[in-house]
Structure formats: C-alpha cells, structure tokens
Amino acid sequence: MKTVEKQALALRAGGVFSPAAPIRERDVFAGRTDQLRSVIDAIHQKGQHVLIYGERGVGKTSLANVLEPFLAPKGKTHVIAPHINCDGKDDFASIWRKIFKQIPLVDETPAFGFRGEAKKTVTSLGQDLDGEITPDVVLTIAHALARKNLFIPIIDEFDRLAGKEVTQLFTDTIKALSDQSPATTIVLVGVADTVEQLIAEHQSVERALVQVRMPRMSRAELVQIVRNGLHALGMTIQAEANGFIATLSQGLPHYTHLLGLHSSRLAIDNNEKTVRVKHVEGAIRKAIAGAQQTLQRAYHQATISPRSDNLYKQALLACALADADQLGYFAAGDVRTPMSRIMKKPYEIAAFSRHLADFCNAERGPVLERIGLPRRYRFRFRNPLLQPFVIMEGLAHGMIKRTDLTRRNNHGA
Numbered sequence: 001m002k003t004v005e006k007q008a009l010a011l012r013a014g015g016v017f018s019p020a021a022p023i024r025e026r027d028v029f030a031g032r033t034d035q036l037r038s039v040i041d042a043i044h045q046k047g048q049h050v051l052i053y054g055e056r057g058v059g060k061t062s063l064a065n066v067l068e069p070f071l072a073p074k075g076k077t078h079v080i081a082p083h084i085n086c087d088g089k090d091d092f093a094s095i096w097r098k099i100f101k102q103i104p105l106v107d108e109t110p111a112f113g114f115r116g117e118a119k120k121t122v123t124s125l126g127q128d129l130d131g132e133i134t135p136d137v138v139l140t141i142a143h144a145l146a147r148k149n150l151f152i153p154i155i156d157e158f159d160r161l162a163g164k165e166v167t168q169l170f171t172d173t174i175k176a177l178s179d180q181s182p183a184t185t186i187v188l189v190g191v192a193d194t195v196e197q198l199i200a201e202h203q204s205v206e207r208a209l210v211q212v213r214m215p216r217m218s219r220a221e222l223v224q225i226v227r228n229g230l231h232a233l234g235m236t237i238q239a240e241a242n243g244f245i246a247t248l249s250q251g252l253p254h255y256t257h258l259l260g261l262h263s264s265r266l267a268i269d270n271n272e273k274t275v276r277v278k279h280v281e282g283a284i285r286k287a288i289a290g291a292q293q294t295l296q297r298a299y300h301q302a303t304i305s306p307r308s309d310n311l312y313k314q315a316l317l318a319c320a321l322a323d324a325d326q327l328g329y330f331a332a333g334d335v336r337t338p339m340s341r342i343m344k345k346p347y348e349i350a351a352f353s354r355h356l357a358d359f360c361n362a363e364r365g366p367v368l369e370r371i372g373l374p375r376r377y378r379f380r381f382r383n384p385l386l387q388p389f390v391i392m393e394g395l396a397h398g399m400i401k402r403t404d405l406t407r408r409n410n411h412g413a
C-alpha cells in the first residue's frame with residue numbers, strides 16, 4: 001500500500017470503530033435481535049411503554065438510537081422520537097422541556113403577491129412552553145401529537161434522576177398515557193440491575209411497562225462487530241485474533257471497538273490487510289496506555305502497596321478472571337482457580353480473602369462491591385469497564401498468557 005492509501009484507510013478505521021460513542025447507524029449495529037424485537041413490539045402494541053436497563057456500557061443507548069428505521073407508522077404520518085439525556089439536576093418538568101424542545105414546529109406564512117415565496121419559520125414545541133409542566137400537561141401535548149404521529153420520547157440516563165418523587169411522576173404519566181393516549185410510547189433507558197432501582201412503584205405499571213434487560217453481548221455478537229467493521233474497510237481478521245478480542249471484551253462492546261480500532265491500524269501500518277494475533281497484542285498495549293484516567297487511577301489505587309511482595313495485582317487479576325454470574329457477581333471460591341493459575345501453585349481462599357476484603361474498602365476504591373452474608377459474600381467490580389482493563393494489564397505484564405484465557409476455570413488449575 002502507498003503511504004497516502006495507508007493513511008486514508010487508518011483514518012477510515014476511526015469511522016467504523018467507535019469505542020467512545022454510541023452507535024448511530026443501523027449497518028454498524030451488531031446483534032441484539034431479541035432486545036430489538038421486544039422494544040419494537042412494545043412500541044407497536046397499544047398502551048405499552050418500555051424500560052431498557054442493564055450494566056454500564058453494554059449498549060443501551062445504541063439500541064435506542066437504531067429503533068427508528070424499524071418503526072412502521074401504521075396510518076400515522078411521522079415518527080417523532082426525541083432522544084434526551086437526564087442529568088442529576090433534572091426534574092420532571094425540565095426533562096419534558098428538553099423533549100419538547102427537540103420537536104420542530106414549522107409555521108408557514110402564505111406567499112404574498114405574484115412572485116412571493118411562502119415564508120417558513122421553524123421554532124420548537126418547547127419554545128413557548130411556560131409555566132408548570134405536570135403529568136396532565138404532558139398528557140394533553142402527547143395526545144395532540146399522537147393524533148397524527150407515532151410519538152416516542154426516549155429518556156436516557158434515567159438512573160441519574162435523584163429521588164423517588166420524580167420517578168413517581170413518571171409512573172403516574174405512564175399509567176395515564178397507556179389509558180388515554182395509546183399512540184405514545186415512553187422509552188426509559190438507564191443503568192440498573194433491577195427495575196426497582198430505576199422506577200418507584202413499578203408494580204403499579206407492570207402491565208403497561210415492558211422491561212427489556214440488556215445483557216452483556218455474546219461472543220457471536222462481539223465477533224460480528226469486528227467483522228462488520230473490517231469488512232467496511234476491505235480487511236479481514238484471523239478467527240483466532242477475533243476470538244481473542246471477544247474474550248478480552250468480556251461482553252462489553254466498548255473494548256471490542258477499542259481493540260478493533262488499534263489492531264486494524266497496526267495491521268495497516270504493517271502493510272497487511274488481515275488482522276492477526278500479534279496486532280491484537282500490540283493493540284492491548286495501546287489500549288492500556290490510552291485508557292481513561294479514571295480506569296488507570298482505579299487500578300493503581302486498588303493495587304498499590306509499599307511491600308514489593310504484595311499480591312494485590314495478582315488477586316485483582318484473579319477476580320477479573322473468576323467465573324461470574326449474569327450480574328457479574330462471583331464468590332471467593334471462584335477466585336481460587338484463576339489465582340492458583342496465576343501463582344502457578346495451589347492457592348486456598350484463606351491466602352487471598354484479606355485481599356478481597358481490602359478491595360471492598362474505600363482505601364482501595366473500593367474497586368469491588370460486596371453483597372450477602374459473611375462466608376457467603378459475593379463480589380463484583382464496581383465499574384464493569386475495569387475488569388477487561390485488569391485482564392489486559394495482566395497480559396501486558398506477563399502475569400498470564402493468552403492461552404490461559406481460553407481455559408475454563410472449573411477444570412483444574
């Protein structure tokens with residue numbers, strides 16, 4: 001490849017892999033068939049609303065972004081789907097103001113005289129909306145909009161709303177809308193393990209609120225992300241290298257994009273159009289070096305010690321490699337096998353239980369959170385994005401090898 005060609009391709013790689021931004025276009029969106037179907041079905045069902053919830057970074061916003069092309073307006077003229085983010089300062093009224101501000105109002109003044117052109121003025125529905133915004137006001141506006149349109153307000157980062165009162169107002173609004181304005185679907189999106197964490201009195205709207213949990217992405221979906229991206233660049237990847245990226249990503253598509261981006265650029269720099277394992281290895285070093293400050297700081301704080309023979313790094317790596325349940329929780333017993341593998345000799349729980357306890361203290365972040373009762377504690381990473389980072393650190397510093405990652409934990413050290 002010529003230098004200009006290489007540069008152009010490397011730049012285009014930055015367009016197909018987007019570790020820092022939610023997906024906006026359908027053709028780079030991978031998998032998620034079941035979740036998409038549930039949301040679209042709910043929108044087409046009269047009187048149903050949707051709550052999309054899951055861990056941080058699993059792809060909730062991306063799913064909400066690609067809904068529109070799938071929606072059949074069914075006798076309605078337009079799909080109106082404003083997508084807004086909540087912040088800690090928002091209340092019920094300010095959220096709806098943001099939503100209504102995104103809805104354009106076009107005013108046409110008829111043409112004057114012979115050659116005059118009609119004058120169009122575009123304002124927004126939110127422009128002149130003074131006074132209090134109560135569930136009743138929302139209901140009236142939604143009703144008017146939904147007469148001719150499919151009205152789908154998407155309210156993202158719903159978890160950032162503080163307080164029961166605001167979410168109670170949303171529960172009331174959903175109840176009233178589902179009775180009175182069936183062509184409106186509110187889509188709530190937020191970080192949570194359970195619905196209760198997001199919405200007060202959710203039982204009272206259970207029938208009207210379809211709950212769509214976003215799990216971590218499957219290996220097949222992660223592999224598809226890389227394949228789609230490289231295909232758009234006219235490149236390919238060895239199955240082993242793509243599997244390696246999927247393993248490292250731990251179901252979190254941010255890392256799939258990040259490693260896809262760095263490894264394809266390394267291949268391009270090397271004049272190759274096929275991404276190989278060695279490119280992924282190079283990408284790991286780049287990913288660590290360029291990782292968010294918050295991750296680097298969290299890792300440092302969790303593992304720092306004045307004693308050079310301390311095992312905090314090894315113990316945290318073993319936690320990152322432990323078999324976890326759907327919500328990311330693991331028990332001390334699950335850490336034993338990876339810890340023994342890292343230390344290259346059998347390690348019993350007693351040898352690292354102090355580390356686990358320390359990881360739950362503010363002094364070390366806390367990097368882990370703990371639930372349950374003594375002797376039955378379950379742990380997980382407070383920030384799920386730290387887990388792949390810890391594994392990449394372990395690989396980059398030779399604490400584990402790539403081949404260790406593919407061995408199942410349950411089958412011996």
Ligand SMILES: Nc1ncnc2c1ncn2[C@@H]1O[C@H](COP(=O)(O)OP(=O)(O)OP(=O)(O)O)[C@@H](O)[C@H]1O
Nearest residue numbers: 018019022023030056057058059060061062253254
């Ligand atoms: N289905 C998908 N196909 C390809 N890439 C995806 C998909 N879903 C998410 N991603 C990518 O994963 C990363 C995280 O996605 P997104 O921002 O949508 O997650 P989120 O759950 O909304 O995160 P947060 O909890 O931080 O709001 C982004 O880089 C995005 O491009």
Ligand SMILES: [Mg+2]
Nearest residue numbers: 060061062156
């Ligand atoms: Mg999001």
